[in-house]
Amino acid sequence: MKNWLRRDGFWNLITLMGFVIIGLLVIYPLFNILMQSFISLETDKIGLGNYVTFFTTPYYLKSLLNSLVVSLGGTLGAVILGVPLAFFTTRYKIFGTPLLSSLATLALLTPPFLGAYSWIVMLGRNGFVTNAFAKIGVNLPTIYGAFGIILVYALQYYPFVFLLTSNGLQTIDRSLEEAASNMGATPFKRFYKVTMPLVTPSITSGALMVFMLSLANFGTPQIIGGRYRVLPTMAYNMYTSEISKRPAMASTISIILVLVAAIGIFLQKFAARRRKYSSVLLYRSQTVKLTGASNFFAHFISYLIVALSTLPMGVVVVFAFKKTKGPVFVDGYGLDSFRQVSREVPTAIANSFIYSIVALVFIVVIGTLLGFIVTRRQTVVNKILDTLLMTPYIVPGTVMGIGLIIAFNKPPIILYGTALIVIISYFIRRLPYSVRSASSILQQIDPDLEDAGISLGASPARAFRKVAMPLMIPGIVSGAVMSWITSINELSASILLYVGNTTTMPIRIYAWILGGYFGPAAALATILLVTTGVALFLLNVFGRGKVDIV
Amino acid sequence: MYVEIENLSKEFPGVKALQDVNITIEEGEFFTLLGPSGCGKTTLLRIIAGFYRQNDGHIKVAGEVIDNVPPHMRDIGMVFQNYAVFPHMTVEKNVAFGLENRKVPKHEINTRVAEVLDMVQMSGYEKRTPDKLSGGQQQRVGLARALVIAPRLLLMDEPLSNLDAKLRLNMREEILDIQRRLGTTAIYVTHDQEEALVISDRIAVMNLGVVQQVGTPWEIFRDPVNEFVSSFVGSMNKMGGEEAMRSSKSVKELASTFPPGVKPEECTVCFRPTDTEIWTGSGVRRDDSVYFVGKVNKALFIGTGVTYKIIVDDDLILTLQSEIADPEDIIDEGETIEFFVEKKRILFFDKTTGGRLRQSKGV
Numbered sequence: 001m002k003n004w005l006r007r008d009g010f011w012n013l014i015t016l017m018g019f020v021i022i023g024l025l026v027i028y029p030l031f032n033i034l035m036q037s038f039i040s041l042e043t044d045k046i047g048l049g050n051y052v053t054f055f056t057t058p059y060y061l062k063s064l065l066n067s068l069v070v071s072l073g074g075t076l077g078a079v080i081l082g083v084p085l086a087f088f089t090t091r092y093k094i095f096g097t098p099l100l101s102s103l104a105t106l107a108l109l110t111p112p113f114l115g116a117y118s119w120i121v122m123l124g125r126n127g128f129v130t131n132a133f134a135k136i137g138v139n140l141p142t143i144y145g146a147f148g149i150i151l152v153y154a155l156q157y158y159p160f161v162f163l164l165t166s167n168g169l170q171t172i173d174r175s176l177e178e179a180a181s182n183m184g185a186t187p188f189k190r191f192y193k194v195t196m197p198l199v200t201p202s203i204t205s206g207a208l209m210v211f212m213l214s215l216a217n218f219g220t221p222q223i224i225g226g227r228y229r230v231l232p233t234m235a236y237n238m239y240t241s242e243i244s245k246r247p248a249m250a251s252t253i254s255i256i257l258v259l260v261a262a263i264g265i266f267l268q269k270f271a272a273r274r275r276k277y278s279s280v281l282l283y284r285s286q287t288v289k290l291t292g293a294s295n296f297f298a299h300f301i302s303y304l305i306v307a308l309s310t311l312p313m314g315v316v317v318v319f320a321f322k323k324t325k326g327p328v329f330v331d332g333y334g335l336d337s338f339r340q341v342s343r344e345v346p347t348a349i350a351n352s353f354i355y356s357i358v359a360l361v362f363i364v365v366i367g368t369l370l371g372f373i374v375t376r377r378q379t380v381v382n383k384i385l386d387t388l389l390m391t392p393y394i395v396p397g398t399v400m401g402i403g404l405i406i407a408f409n410k411p412p413i414i415l416y417g418t419a420l421i422v423i424i425s426y427f428i429r430r431l432p433y434s435v436r437s438a439s440s441i442l443q444q445i446d447p448d449l450e451d452a453g454i455s456l457g458a459s460p461a462r463a464f465r466k467v468a469m470p471l472m473i474p475g476i477v478s479g480a481v482m483s484w485i486t487s488i489n490e491l492s493a494s495i496l497l498y499v500g501n502t503t504t505m506p507i508r509i510y511a512w513i514l515g516g517y518f519g520p521a522a523a524l525a526t527i528l529l530v531t532t533g534v535a536l537f538l539l540n541v542f543g544r545g546k547v548d549i550v
Numbered sequence: 551m552y553v554e555i556e557n558l559s560k561e562f563p564g565v566k567a568l569q570d571v572n573i574t575i576e577e578g579e580f581f582t583l584l585g586p587s588g589c590g591k592t593t594l595l596r597i598i599a600g601f602y603r604q605n606d607g608h609i610k611v612a613g614e615v616i617d618n619v620p621p622h623m624r625d626i627g628m629v630f631q632n633y634a635v636f637p638h639m640t641v642e643k644n645v646a647f648g649l650e651n652r653k654v655p656k657h658e659i660n661t662r663v664a665e666v667l668d669m670v671q672m673s674g675y676e677k678r679t680p681d682k683l684s685g686g687q688q689q690r691v692g693l694a695r696a697l698v699i700a701p702r703l704l705l706m707d708e709p710l711s712n713l714d715a716k717l718r719l720n721m722r723e724e725i726l727d728i729q730r731r732l733g734t735t736a737i738y739v740t741h742d743q744e745e746a747l748v749i750s751d752r753i754a755v756m757n758l759g760v761v762q763q764v765g766t767p768w769e770i771f772r773d774p775v776n777e778f779v780s781s782f783v784g785s786m787n788k789m790g791g792e793e794a795m796r797s798s799k800s801v802k803e804l805a806s807t808f809p810p811g812v813k814p815e816e817c818t819v820c821f822r823p824t825d826t827e828i829w830t831g832s833g834v835r836r837d838d839s840v841y842f843v844g845k846v847n848k849a850l851f852i853g854t855g856v857t858y859k860i861i862v863d864d865d866l867i868l869t870l871q872s873e874i875a876d877p878e879d880i881i882d883e884g885e886t887i888e889f890f891v892e893k894k895r896i897l898f899f900d901k902t903t904g905g906r907l908r909q910s911k912g913v
Contacts (some may be wrong), residue, residue, distance in 0.1 A: 448634040451601055452692075454621045455628040456648030456699060462621070466647070470638045 011377055014369045015341060015385060019164035021366070022388045024394065025428045026176065029351040030258070035405060036251035041476030051250040060249070063234040068232060070149045074214040075207050077154025082161025084205060085305050088298045093289040095299065102307045102540070107309040109532055111489040111506055113219025117513045118312030119143055119401035121319060123520075136369030144226035144410040152224060153214045154310040158177045160213075163207035168202025169195075176288065180322035184269075208268040215261060218492035219506075223513055231257040232398040232492065239402050239496065246289040247406060254399040268517060271415030313529055337374050344522065345508050352505040352528075356421060356487040363483045368476060370431075371438025392432050396529040400425055405496060415498045425493040426456045430483045437482075440474035442468070481539045485532050552577035552611075552735055553598075553703065558607035559594055560759075569759045573606070575737065575752075580729055582738045584746040585756035586782065590669050591739045594756075595705050598737065599622070600624050611703055622651070627696030627734075631708040633688040635680045641667070641691050642676040648699040666698040669728060685734045686717045686803040693725065697732065704736040706731070710745065743783045747771060750775060755779045760901070777904035780897060786820050787868045790901070793817040797862040799841035799888055807840065807893045809907040817907055818899045821855070823871040829888040839890040844868065846885050856880055 038388075040049030042250070054060045081164060089097045122129045123143040133140050172195065180190040231253055288300055323332040323511040334450035341349075346441075374386040392400070402424055409416035415424070445468055453463035491506040498507050505528050512521035553575040560568040575581045583591035596602045600621030609616050616624055627648075636644050640913060642663055649659045667673050670690040680688055689709055696704060709725070710718045726749050730735050730798045740746050746753050747767040755762045755770060755778075763775045774780035781788070789797070791814030798804045808814065829841060844862035855873040858881070862868055870889055874880060881887055897905040 296772070440901075446632065446634060447628050448632060449636060451599075452628065452630060452634040452636070452695075453647065454601075455624075455626065455705075456695065457601055457625070457651035459620075459622050459623050461652070467636055 004315070010237075011180040011373055013086055014373055015382055017366070018370050018373070018385045018389065020324070021363075021428075021431070022385070022391065025404075025424060026391050028408040029032060029400070032397065033251045033254050033399065036253045038247065039248060041248035042084035042406075043248070043501075048182050050248050051256075051326050053249070053254065055347055058455065060253070061254070063229045063231050064260075064486040066146070066228060067232075067257075067260070070146055070153065071148065071211050071214040073150035073375050074153025074157060075211045076275065077150055078158040078161045078210040079203060079207050081305050081309075083159055084166055085158070086165035086169060088302045091287060092295075092298050092336075092481065094302050098510070100302060102417075103310050104159040104162055105157065106533055106536060107306075109485050109489070109536065110156075110313060110529055111491060112152055112156045112217055113218060113223050113491060113506075113510060113513075114316060114529070115312040116220040116224040116523065117509075117518075118315045119148060119152060119404025121315055122520060124312075125147075132497045133285050142385050142536070145228040147222050148224040149228065149230075152220045153210070153217070153476065155312070156220075157213055158305070158309065159208040159211045164202045164209075165199060166205035168199040172198050196326075201235070205268065206265065212261060212264045212268070212393075215264060216398075216492070217509060218398045223510070226499055231260070232396055234320060235398050235402065236496065246440045247402065247538035250402055251406070257396055257399055258394055261396060263375070265394050308419040316522050316525045316529065318492060322519065322522075324325050329519065331545050336521040340520045341527070344520070345503070345505075347501065348503045348505050349527065350539065351422075351502060352415070352488050355423050356426060358482055359423045359430070359487050360480060360484045362423075362427050363430050363487075364476060364480045366484075367479075368438040372434045372442060374435065375439040375442040386435075389435050390432050392428055397425075397490065398427060398496065400429060401493035401496030405491070416497075419502045421497050422494050422502055423505070426490055426496055428489040429490070430486055431495060434479055434483055437475065437479035438472070441472050441479075444475075456518060466472075478539060481535050485535055488531065489528065551575065551578070552612060553581075554608075554610040554738070555594075555598075556608045556610070558594070558597065558604050560590075560597060560606075563760070566848070568597075571761050572758075573616050573754055573761065573764060577612075577735055578733045580726065580738065580749060580751045582740060582746045582750040582753045583756060584743060584753050584783070585762075586741060589756040590759040590760075591756050592707055592739075593759075595628075595707050595737060595739050599626055599628050599705055603682065605886060615632045624699055626703045626705060627699055627701030629689070629692045629696050629704070629706040629709045631711055631893060632694045633680075633685070633712070634681075635688045635695070636692050637680050639679075639792060640676065641672060641678050641680070641683070644691055646678070646892045647696060652699065655673065656744075662698055664694070666694045669731075670694045670724075672865045684775070686721060688740055689721065697728070697734070701734065704734045706736065706738045708739055709743070710741070711742070718745070725749070742759065744865070747783070755782060756880070757782070763804060774830050774897070775906050777820070777899040777906075780820055780899070785823055785869065787823060787826075788818055788820050789866055790870070791815055791817045791819055791898075793863045793866055794842075797842050797844065797866070799843050800835075802895070803837070806842045807896055807909055809898050810910050811889065812898065812907055816901055818901055820897045820899065821891045821895050823869040826870045826872075826891050827890050828858075828872055831888070836890065836892075837889050838894075839892050841884065841888055843888050844869075845885060846881050849880050857872050858887075858912050860889070 015503060025178070038046050039049055040047060040050070041053070043049060053331055054064075073436050086098075088094055089100060091180050094100070120143065121127055123140060124130065125142075125144075127143070143151070159454055174196070177190055181187075181195040185193060191394065218236060221228065221230045221233045221410040222236070229237070233249050235253040235257060238253060239247050242250055288293075319329070320331045320337055322329045322337070323334050356404055370385070370389060371381050395403070405416055408414060408421060410436065449471070450460075451462045453467040455459060458466060488504075489506055490504075491510060494504055495507055495510065498504065503511075505524055509521045509524050509528070512518070512524070551574040553573075555573040558568055559566070562732055569683070571590075571594060573581075583594060584593050593602060597604050600616070600619065604617070608716060611624075611626070634905060636647070639647070642655060645663045646659050649662060651691040654662070660870070664678075667676065670693055671686065672690050672694060675683070675687065675691075680691070683691065689712075704723070710721050711723060722745055737747075738749065747770070750767055752764060752766055753770050754764045763770060763779045765773070770783050774783065777788075780786050791808070791812075794813050795801055796805060801911035805814075808817070829835070835841065845863045846858055847867060848859040850857040850859070855871060858870040858872060860868045860870055890906050895911075896909075898909065899905065900907055
């Protein structure tokens with residue numbers, strides 16, 4: 001009996017820790033932002049003055065509109081790219097499908113601002129494609145602004161739609177489509193009346209994910225947007241210009257951004273509720289081998305989509321090896337840029353690894369423990385904690401960064417300028433994913449297995465250690481790799497939180513791009529890309545289950 | 551008595567899962583809990599295993615009250631419906647798991663694992679992982695794993711219900727053979743009445759958390775205590791007492807079989823399809839039987855004979871089972887026939903309570 005009390009005590013402590021973490025690192029910073037947003041910038045009075053300013057000043061209001069335009073545009077683009085690719089690769093024999101799938105995943109996991117930068121290298125004012133066309137007298141339309149942002153989002157995030165839709169298509173029982181044909185539906189009608197409705201929930205949840213990520217993204221619009229401001233860049237720029245005063249407008253914009261994100265997540269929840277049509281999966285759908293023109297067409301489209309999305313990575317790597325003279329590329333290839341990187345920013349590389357690994361340890365340990373209590377110890381208190389744990393989902397990185405600064409640059413806790421605050425931002429942004437992943441792993445483990453262990457004489461603790469733990473580890477490792485990749489590529493919060501000696505690789509790349517130093521930026525980006533790629537590769541080779549990007 | 555379940559009750563929020571269950575089981579007995587889903591049979595099994603805690607009552611095994619013994623110290627083996635074979639361990643490791651928990655010396659583990667795998671015909675599969683095994687093989691591992699610890703009691707929770715029909719028939723005989731050989735006391739849960747009849751020494755039929763009847767398969771089948779048991783175990787023709795009187799060709803005979811003091815409108819008259827015989831019209835009518843008249847609605851050939859669906863009393867459909875060797879003997883649809891049932895095979899139940907009403911001894 002006493003033994004059990006001790007165990008309960010331990011788990012209660014974990015619950016308490018969960019509340020403290022969320023309270024201190026999410027609720028408290030958000031509360032600080034909220035307070036700032038209520039203090040009028042002009043009059044210092046408490047009220048909705050800042051919000052009135054936001055909604056009546058075209059300069060501010062435009063950013064909200066712009067955010068919606070690029071997010072919706074990016075989402076639409078991702079659906080247009082992702083759905084056909086999913087359909088072709090699941091229903092037809094496309095040569096090299098696993099490779100296409102891996103490349104798409106890799107494209108997804110590279111930071112979007114690298115894509116933005118790469119498209120500038122190709123199609124920007126001095127881009128090599130632009131210049132090539134200029135030589136033959138063709139002036140290409142500008143890449144800067146909404147078009148460029150949407151292009152980057154669509155090519156960056158379509159793998160979400162692709163992977164979720166593929167999964168949806170693969171889990172439609174073949175007999176449903178056969179039944180449609182049997183009842184006289186033409187192939188087109190069968191697709192339109194049966195296949196599409198069944199796979200729509202998957203497409204919708206992928207699309208909403210794209211929308212949320214596009215809405216929260218900071219690096220892409222900052223780099224390729226030019227004067228085209230969206231909510232995160234507006235919040236960032238207001239914050240940096242208000243740094244001497246109170247961050248009133250930055251806070252107001254942050255709150256509006258969180259509200260829009262909250263509406264997005266609400267829609268996502270709503271869609272997810274209707275996500276699964278219950279049907280028995282007895283016969284998986286078959287992949288058909290196409291012939292002739294349609295075969296060529298399917299291959300062409302599939303490869304084109306994946307090639308377009310991997311092209312930016314290729315450009316980055318190639319330009320990393322180009323010789324440079326100051327900010328200008330010159331003919332010939334060499335390791336100049338890499339030398340410059342190793343000379344100038346060894347700290348940034350070291351910091352990136354140290355911070356992301358330290359954050360990862362906490363993400364995995366605390367995420368798994370919290371995942372366990374919200375899944376296997378469903379008390380009312382833990383259910384509340386479960387809901388609270390999801391709040392970081394709706395807080396974009398920029399907002400998280402602003403919140404953490406406002407909250408921790410003043411007593412009682414001063415963390416601004418330390419490495420710890422960067423690590424905290426990695427940790428708290430990734431924690432909900434880690435909790436979810438641990439919890440879904442646990443849900444997949446039949447409780448009968450633990451019961452079987454117990455009935456064979458293992459104590460509950462031993463049954464957990466010998467039965468549940470080993471089954472959880474592959475999932476935890478795969479989740480950990482994902483967390484690490486996201487952390488080491490993080491820009492939007494850390495760009496606000498870093499000081500000179502706590503800079504990281506993405507921050508350095510971003511700064512170089514802004515300064516026009518494309519050579520070293522490409523070299524450092526290549527290092528980041530290779531790191532990400534190697535991590536993914538190791539996971540594919542040694543990880544048992546599939547890569548779970550969601 | 552080896553296992554004693556005394557006044558056991560279990561409540562889940564809003565549901566009385568078990569109400570005042572009393573069962574005793576003898577050492578070496580193969581005992582089955584039979585009932586429809588939701589009847590409480592699995593709940594009872596999980597309480598015995600220690601995964602649930604009863605609200606009331608006690609469980610004794612070999613004279614020891616085990617109510618407060620945690621599940622991992624009960625020494626009770628369990629076979630799960632979904633096998634619950636550890637997917638990350640080989641067959642060998644799965645089976646050795648319980649022995650390792652008991653700190654059995656390594657060499658003894660090896661011998662005992664080999665022995666038990668031989669018993670369930672899984673020798674040669676030691677190094678396989680469960681994902682390389684069929685459902686039937688996984689369940690053999692599940693059984694071996696529960697048996698190897700030489701449990702004082704073996705619990706089986708619908709162990710065959712996830713297997714296909716043919717394998718199910720083979721496996722149930724194997725399980726019975728092994729249980730007989732080892733003499734392990736076994737409690738088996740199933741919703742399949744035929745399986746229960748074949749495999750059990752005794753059966754407890756349960757419904758809505760209440761034990762309806764405990765008895766040998768023969769008693770359960772032939773002498774059900776209420777209408778629920780009679781129709782859950784085997785199939786049963788049912789007609790109201792008045793309908794029976796109306797469709798009988800021998801009203802007097804039928805009237806004399808009614809339990810003393812029971813009016814036709816107060817009871818249900820039941821008999822099994824297999825206890826009927828078609829009257830060919832030749833010879834002398836039997837005075838130990840009651841005759842009914844009806845019209846053939848359907849004749850269904852089922853290999854071993856023919857199942858007739860007969861309309862009696864205008865709208866009531868009864869089932870008759872008839873052994874027929876030649877196709878020309880099948881009675882055509884639409885023909886009027888007479889059939890008879892031995893008086894002692896007719897069961898009467900109270901129309902309102904469903905309780906059995908017994909015929910007077912003389913019949």
